[in-house]
Amino acid sequence: MSEPLIEVKDLKVQFNVRDGIIHAVDGATFTINRGQTLGIIGESGCGKSVTAKAILRMVPRPGKVTGGEILYHRRIKSNGSEITDIVNITELDPDGEEIRKIRGGEIGMIFQEPMSSLTPVYTAGSHIGEAVGLHRLVPIRKVGAQMVETIQAHRRISKQEAREIAIDMLRRVGIPKPEQRVDAYPHQLSGGQRQRVMIAIALSCEPKMLIADEPTTALDVSIEAQILDIMRELQETVDMAIMFITHNLGVVAEMAEEICVMYMGKIVERASAVEIFYEPQHPYTRALLKSIPHVGKKSRERLASIKGMVPDPFNLPSGCVFHPRCPEYMPGKCDRIVPSWTQVGENHWARCLLYEGV
Amino acid sequence: MLAYIARRLGYILIMLVLVSFVSFLIIELPPGDYLTQKLQELQARGDRSAEMRIAEYRARYGLDKPLLERYWIWSTHFIKGDFGDSFEFERPVTEIIGQRAGMSAILAISTITLTWLLAIPIGVYSATHQYSIGDQITTIVTFIGLGMPGFLLALIVLFFAMTVLGQEVGGLFSREFQDAPWSFAKVVDLLKHLWIPAFIGAVTGTASLIRIMRGNLLDTLGQPFVEAARARGLKERTVIWKHAVRVAINPLIVILGSEALPQIIAGNALVATVLNLPTLGPVYVRALQVQDMYLAGTVLVFIVGMTMIGNLLADLTLAALDPRIRLE
Incomplete structure (x- = not known):
């Protein structure tokens, strides 16, 4: 079951700006398995979105992938059996045909701003139709073809078929009266509905992975729950x-x-969700978890916050970048030695000197 | 929709009445009128019957009547298509406009077409290649275009064409075709002359349009829907033209409507004067100078009418292009 889909190895993304170099992503390593959900958490500006965009080769200028690799395990059917072809996404031309087939077709993405993620002059249906027309092909059945090896002939989807798919997708993401809403323009839809449409667009091409970049941040809590439910169901x-x-x-x-x-x-830190919440190992993770308010636990104490400020990206602290804010700071060590990626349990990794025995 | 258009047309009518009256007043404001100037001119030449002739003119054009009455006579005739007579040309205004409006329209339409064909692609290039060498050069050139007045450019082109190319410039026809009937050769001759004023008009018009297009597109390119379109796997060219430009170009429609149509009547009067073009612009300027009031008033009413019709057309086009805009 745990067959890898995306393997990110030591990914580095840099932004060369006038004031210096920002290491937006500095050596990220993780694997996303087929059918699995990987959560990426962190404060604003910690590199989560840039990591996601790097997977689609969509890092905004002047950002650049400067190191590491992103391996996409693509399954292809050949002679009736399935083989896995490994594509190194970091080596693709960011505007080439290959990456464009992956974008939207094999890896879909939804964004933080549902209010402005749809082009205002096109209907919901035409957005879905555009994606479907680009990525979905219909096999042409040749009647009486007597070949052992069937040639895979495909044609593009027709307008009528695209519309039917659009209506069906809108129904599946829970938009009422999809036959009518398919012709609605973005401004005629609510924020929650727009995000549903975004999900419908992304899923209409049956991608192998969906990148959801803070998809519910701009929505209110009850809508957030609905959107999360839809994503899980689908x-x-x-x-x-x-x-x-x-x-x-x-x-x-x-x-x-x-x-x-x-x-x-x-x-x-990287671990299963259960371990992250019940046995966090990295002091930063622990501090983050402490800063969650608990419902029903009335306390006179103030809510815990992480001391200090996020450091200046042009002037990162030496050693472990978290050491100036760390409650378990070890002077002479943490400010000198860069911690390495250490296994701290079964399938549990952290980047902290506490576990390196130095 | 129809009701909306009818209402707008009603407003245009009211505006035209007001504008025609106000312009009538303003043209009247300076002391004296066309005939007082004419009288001085004739007397200076020693014409003894000057007083008598001027009095005759005065009666003929109804200039002895009070202002309101004159306005009434002119405006009621105007509705019937009689715009009065030009003092200076001593011919009906209809005739003068009829002679020159065609050339004005041809020049304006070719200028506008050239302007848009240049400005949109350059603006898009400039925005999509922000801060590249191409963008920097465009920026410099557009600032020169913005800063240089059209008539100065016309003089430079005139000088260049005469000294370097040895080409006869000015006017829209060579001498031999001036009064010739329309023929293929005459059209070719027209095109040979037309490119100069069209180019000059385009340079000054393009500069501002490029800046607007560039600015609008840069704003639009930063919008999440552009990134979302890219994430669907669209070609970069499709992302730019079908999604970003399609949204960024809408404000320019308003410019096209409200500036291009009146330009057809009397655009670029200064450039046309320098180049001695048989268009309405120079005639209009001259009419204002010598208080040739029926001619000036008529052209003004047409400019205002075209501006308002242009605005209406722009609004209708915008409503058709952008679903967020609704006519109420």
């Missing part, structure tokens, strides 16, 4: 992996099986 029916990016710990607990915690471009 994931079960289509066997799709989800990379779920959020800064909301409650949401990630609900969605993800495995979680990566990011801080200043580095993944500081």
